[in-house]
Amino acid sequence: MLQHVCGLAGRAGAIAAMGRMGKEFLLLLVTAAIAPASVVASAQDIAAIIDDCESCHGRGGASAWKDIPVIGGMSAFYLDAQLHAYQDGYRPCGEVEYPAGPERGLVGDMCEAVDGLDATQIAAIADYFAEQVFIVPDQQADRQLAEQGEELHERLCAKCHSEGGGLAFDDAGILAGQWRGYLQQSFRQFRAGERWQPEKMAPTVEQLDDRDVEALVEFYVTRAPVE
Numbered sequence: 001m002l003q004h005v006c007g008l009a010g011r012a013g014a015i016a017a018m019g020r021m022g023k024e025f026l027l028l029l030v031t032a033a034i035a036p037a038s039v040v041a042s043a044q045d046i047a048a049i050i051d052d053c054e055s056c057h058g059r060g061g062a063s064a065w066k067d068i069p070v071i072g073g074m075s076a077f078y079l080d081a082q083l084h085a086y087q088d089g090y091r092p093c094g095e096v097e098y099p100a101g102p103e104r105g106l107v108g109d110m111c112e113a114v115d116g117l118d119a120t121q122i123a124a125i126a127d128y129f130a131e132q133v134f135i136v137p138d139q140q141a142d143r144q145l146a147e148q149g150e151e152l153h154e155r156l157c158a159k160c161h162s163e164g165g166g167l168a169f170d171d172a173g174i175l176a177g178q179w180r181g182y183l184q185q186s187f188r189q190f191r192a193g194e195r196w197q198p199e200k201m202a203p204t205v206e207q208l209d210d211r212d213v214e215a216l217v218e219f220y221v222t223r224a225p226v227e
Contacts, residue, residue: 055101062135066181073134090196136177149219176223
């Protein structure tokens with residue numbers, strides 16, 4: 001849907017080299033790299049948008065809340081695609097209470113968060129979070145159930161979600177080490193047909209019963225992304 005992954009890969013090295021620079025300066029260079037000067041988004045504006053993102057997703061995308069996914073370290077291509085999916089109605093925008101930041105306690109949703117963002121802003125936001133580190137939250141897991149989930153994953157999911165769902169460059173989202181609550185929510189949405197999924201994924205999801213989903217979730221909870 002958004003085939004700019006080659007350009008993103010080229011920018012990743014330059015961004016990593018500037019990791020110690022301030023957020024606004026980094027974002028200015030990122031936006032300059034992805035658009036002509038006449039349409040470069042304001043670095044200050046993008047920094048403010050990212051601050052709002054981090055009110056829910058945590059600093060650097062390291063969410064501390066079980067129903068809000070960790071997004072730091074995911075591929076820029078995947079993050080870009082998901083933000084556009086919210087804008088285009090391909091992902092449900094369930095309400096969530098801001099857990100931190102100046103809007104703490106207020107209720108919002110992802111549709112409101114992405115409303116009005118243009119493609120340049122979305123790409124810059126995706127690049128920023130892609131350059132962060134995926135911080136695995138501390139969760140207890142049912143190891144026996146996770147073993148059943150590993151068998152299911154290898155048989156049904158590994159072709160697209162390699163390395164136990166832990167490889168960012170699959171451009172399929174990082175499943176390994178993700179919050180259990182978010183994984184459960186995602187499976188519910190896919191199974192209910194509420195969230196867009198690739199054609200090749202739908203038949204696999206249809207095969208899963210509740211116990212299969214529980215096992216897969218436990219498997220992913222026990223994993224960690226590949227660095």
